[in-house]
Amino acid sequence: MDVKLSDPRKIFGAAVLEAARHNPDIVVLSADSGGSSGHGDFKKQFPDRYYEFGIMEQGVVGIASGLATTGKIPVFCAIAPFVTSRPFEMFRNDLGYMKQNVKIVGRNSGISYSDLGATHHSLEDFALTRMIPGVTVLAPQDPGEITSAVYAILEHKGPVYMRIGNDPIPDLFEQSPLEIGKGRILREGSDVTVISTGTLTGAAIEAAGFLEARGVSARLVGMPTVYPIDRDLVLESARSTGLVVTVEEHYVIGGLGTIVQEVLSEELPTKVRKLGLPHVYATSGPYRELLAHYGLDAPGLAASVEDFVNKAR
Amino acid sequence: MLGTIELLERHAARCRRSVVRMVRSSGAGHLGGSLSCLDIVTALYFHAMDVDPKNPGKTNRDRFILSAGHKCMAQYAALAERGFFDISLLDTYGKLNTKLPGHPDMHKLPGVEANTGALGHGLSISVGMALGLRAAGLESRVYTIMGDGELPEGSNWEAAAAAAHYGLQNLAVFVDDNGLQISGRTVEVMNMEPVEERFSAFGWATRSIDGNDMSEIVNTLGALPFEPGKPSAVIAHTIKCKGLSFAEGKMAYHYWKPKEDELALAELELDEAVRLGEAG
Helix, strand or coil: CCCCEECHHHHHHHHHHHHHHHCCCEEEEECCCCHHHCCHHHHHHCHHHEEECCCCHHHHHHHHHHHHHCCCEEEEEEEHHHHCCCCHHHHHHHHHHCCCCCEEEEECCECCCHHHCHHHCECCHHHHHHCCCCCEEECCCCHHHHHHHHHHHHHCCCCEEEECCCCCEECCCCCCCCCCCCCEEEECCCCEEEEECHHHHHHHHHHHHHHHHCCCCEEEEECCEEECCCHHHHHHHHHHHCEEEEEEEEECCCCHHHHHHHHHHHHCCCCEEEEEECCCCCCCCCHHHHHHHCCCCHHHHHHHHHHHHHHHC | CCCHHHHHHHHHHHHHHHHHHHHHHHCCECHHHHHHCHHHHHHHHHHHCCCCCCCCCCCCCCEEEECCHHHHHHHHHHHHHHCCCCHHHHHHCCCCCCCCCCCCCCCCCCCCCCCCCCCCCHHHHHHHHHHHHHHCCCCCCEEEEEEHHHCCCHHHHHHHHHHHHCCCCCEEEEEEECCEECCEEHHHHCCCCCHHHHHHHCCCEEEEEECCCHHHHHHHHHCCCCCCCCCEEEEEECCCCCCCCCCCCCHHHCCECCCHHHHHHHHHHHHHHHHHHHHC
């Protein structure tokens, strides 16, 4: 069976273009990054609303803030570490502290620039951006959700960080408009809840199928908004299944897993296993092989969840 | 009838007195830079900028960005003098929950356009504002004050390149070149000379002036933009703590935590300067 795969960057760029047709305030900023971020058509159709700056991400984040003070809605997309860790203070002060309506999008996030090595990986971007008060952090999970997320963040007033991957992705679920701050139950189950976000939700769905065949019933929750997290859904799931596993293409500290633990430890102490990248500089190689190396492909995820459930039984 | 310059100097004298009033409230403050850039700030608020204290958010206002946010006492003094808020608010400087923090906060005080303080941010924000104002078809200008001590921040030069690339003639930067920073003389801490030539090499139109001479400041403001299609940079040679005789040009007064007798001496001297100005 042929599965239709879509380039997340092209889906993202097309959604920004579509939104920009209806909202003249939307402008696109590029740090020599617009073409690779899916903004080629935007540049052609709205040359006056497309600003190229060359490679100066600190400058661009500050400039985005200034543009936003005049009513523009700047969208700035580039390789994830270069829009988060590099200009972090500009993100914190000029967007966060100044409460400016700017949308920062990190593409090729996680380890998707697998062979380019640790300089180009972003495994701390959830942790960094969620620490800035007022910043909403998203990681949409399939093509339809990326489109829906773009419309949602452009409607939302305030600074946003959204991350997308690089690898072509399949449609994962029937679409319903994304509501910021809300997760969705993708599959019901009774032994364990698997909460997944972003690029790994496809693998998590596949893993849930493997688990079922091995007698483990997993509830699967897709969490496109990493922060602020859908607390009610986290609590309800933990209450329903007991054990919780989190899945993210991010360090196992500081991201989705940590956020879920914060909620649970306060209100409903629950055993949580966090799946993601270990807190080291990741090795390099082909993307799929790298995911498997860290146990983040479907068989790896299934094995970790099964082990967790068995130990708890 | 007072001329423009005398009137501006009178405002500047009152603003200098307000700076020391804030130090009295807080017990300390960034005195040196606040006083060195104060004549420029005064000329901007009372001569150059189209701003309306009754409608501080009006769309077509000119923007003032204090990149060197630690010099905020100069801006607070000018905003109060211009009527953006009651002058008694200055007596909350340094107090719990004040609207006048040690670096400006746009969400607390009308007239403040950006949350500066971390150095090397103001110019990028200014460039974005100038781009946005131009895109909106507005004639509004962006006026930015930078400190000479913040010039080594690399982000400034990212913004400087972008301003020239986009031909932002609606942007004017004043470098408050008082020659001193916490660790010593700026040229010894990190030599960024020749500053004017650096801006020029980045594609800016430039001038050097005496930044404590009101006539020169006013003439300079009248000449903006210096060249069509280019952002303007003014290297304003100033004196740290200008207007306070015992502190002028002294590094120790970058951040001033005065003893009572020195504070009283400062108040006496600046009261006298205000009185002389009013006597005209």
